[in-house]
Amino acid sequence: MSTENMNLTLKVWRQTDNKAQGNLVDYKVSDVSPDMSFLEMFDVLNEDLITKGDDPIVFDHDCREGICGACSMYINGRPHGPKELVTTCQLHMRSFKDGDTIVVEPWRAKAFPVIKDLAVDRTAFDRIIAAGGFISVNTGNAQDANAIPIPKSQSDAAFEAAACIACGACVATCKNASAMLFTSAKISQLALLPQGQPERYRRAQSMVAQMDAEGFGNCTNTGACEAECPKGISLENIARMNRDFYHAKFVSEEEV
Amino acid sequence: MASFGNAFSSSIGKKLIMGITGLFLILFLIVHVFINSLIFFNDGGQTFNQGAEFMAHNWIIRAGEIVLFVGLLAHIYQGLRLVFENRAARPVKYAAYNGSANSKWYSRSMGLLGTLLLIFLIVHLSDFWVVSRFTGIPTEDALGKEDLFAVMVDKFQNLGIVILYVLAMVSLAYHLLHGFASAFQTLGWNHKKYSPIIRAFGFWYSIIISVLFALMPVAIYTGIIK
Numbered sequence: 001m002s003t004e005n006m007n008l009t010l011k012v013w014r015q016t017d018n019k020a021q022g023n024l025v026d027y028k029v030s031d032v033s034p035d036m037s038f039l040e041m042f043d044v045l046n047e048d049l050i051t052k053g054d055d056p057i058v059f060d061h062d063c064r065e066g067i068c069g070a071c072s073m074y075i076n077g078r079p080h081g082p083k084e085l086v087t088t089c090q091l092h093m094r095s096f097k098d099g100d101t102i103v104v105e106p107w108r109a110k111a112f113p114v115i116k117d118l119a120v121d122r123t124a125f126d127r128i129i130a131a132g133g134f135i136s137v138n139t140g141n142a143q144d145a146n147a148i149p150i151p152k153s154q155s156d157a158a159f160e161a162a163a164c165i166a167c168g169a170c171v172a173t174c175k176n177a178s179a180m181l182f183t184s185a186k187i188s189q190l191a192l193l194p195q196g197q198p199e200r201y202r203r204a205q206s207m208v209a210q211m212d213a214e215g216f217g218n219c220t221n222t223g224a225c226e227a228e229c230p231k232g233i234s235l236e237n238i239a240r241m242n243r244d245f246y247h248a249k250f251v252s253e254e255e256v
Numbered sequence: 257m258a259s260f261g262n263a264f265s266s267s268i269g270k271k272l273i274m275g276i277t278g279l280f281l282i283l284f285l286i287v288h289v290f291i292n293s294l295i296f297f298n299d300g301g302q303t304f305n306q307g308a309e310f311m312a313h314n315w316i317i318r319a320g321e322i323v324l325f326v327g328l329l330a331h332i333y334q335g336l337r338l339v340f341e342n343r344a345a346r347p348v349k350y351a352a353y354n355g356s357a358n359s360k361w362y363s364r365s366m367g368l369l370g371t372l373l374l375i376f377l378i379v380h381l382s383d384f385w386v387v388s389r390f391t392g393i394p395t396e397d398a399l400g401k402e403d404l405f406a407v408m409v410d411k412f413q414n415l416g417i418v419i420l421y422v423l424a425m426v427s428l429a430y431h432l433l434h435g436f437a438s439a440f441q442t443l444g445w446n447h448k449k450y451s452p453i454i455r456a457f458g459f460w461y462s463i464i465i466s467v468l469f470a471l472m473p474v475a476i477y478t479g480i481i482k
Contacts, residue, residue, distance in 0.1 A: 077352040082357075110344065175355065177342070177345040177346040178345070180267070218267045220338070220342070220363070220438070221363065223358070224364075227357075227358035240444070242268055242272075242441075242443070245268045246272070249263035250260070
């Protein structure tokens, strides 16, 4: 924890495109304010690189307030860096010390190919959603509030699952590069609410099948995903997905 | 016609096979540790030999043994397959990976611990199971029972074998520490009321089973049990 400006050494993964061989490149960043966010520190470094005529480092970012799920840096061996329940944009340089060496890598998974430098292609998540992460009814106008009574505990659990921003930290940190926490959150947010019931088991089957087809690994219940998730998505969702999947396969007579 | 489709070949189905066979092996270990603990009567192995002879000749037990081997082989096959598939899911490794920040080392090392246990099992089965079922137990005890206890005493005079068995039980303890609770999570049994009980039971189960097994070669080598 630093209150003074810092001089840091960054080891950043540089890779020109998906086909190219990448490698870690050392950069010195000096006079870094502790109040900067991690991404702002990268902005400063990139300005510097551009001034020197170098290629700036490509990284994903958008809202910079922890709700969009775009930022995705693997910092010193952990997704979104050393703090819990924050995304990289919410990580501040006061979490580091003067003289630190920080290793920054992209998410690593077969299903998340590197586009350039620190940016990876996360459209595999979009295809999992497209496989069934929705309800197929015309919703029409917004209903009156509380027209469908839902128990508080149920709506809370659905809301907690819906907090998933699909950043991919769960896949990045999982030693198996498994996407089960993400997929289970997207299944749970609908499985817990009345509107999600008609397609509940069909949805679980289709989304799990798509997750497998994308080449993510298999879950071995290490719990790393839950510990690193910036939104605190719980392993309870994976258990719920498992139950829905078993129901679909062993109880339901319908085959998808 | 509806079928089970990819129920067992999907990622969740593969977990299910690991979980169910794992729980089955956990049940087996209870029987195994119970029979073997009969040596702690310290009566020259008489009670133990009675138990062992019953296990060796009761046809229900012998039929169960076949199911046990099928379960064990399924657990080994599926486990190894998962290790290779999961490695392939991350072709480029991280330069810096801080796994200890978010998970227990043994939960990340189930493949390694399981492989150590597999090597131990090959030694262990040839030490006792092959002798008991195929090559024959050479001597009888005072009651005319097959003296499996004498085979045990003979094996555990060798310090190397005793150390191998104790180290294997350390692997078993860590394998179970993750495996027990993990199997219930896989089955979908994650519940605010039951999960803490399952975790606590799993912890004590892992410790007690492994310590009891490890005590056997140690007690025989040191001559406490004879």
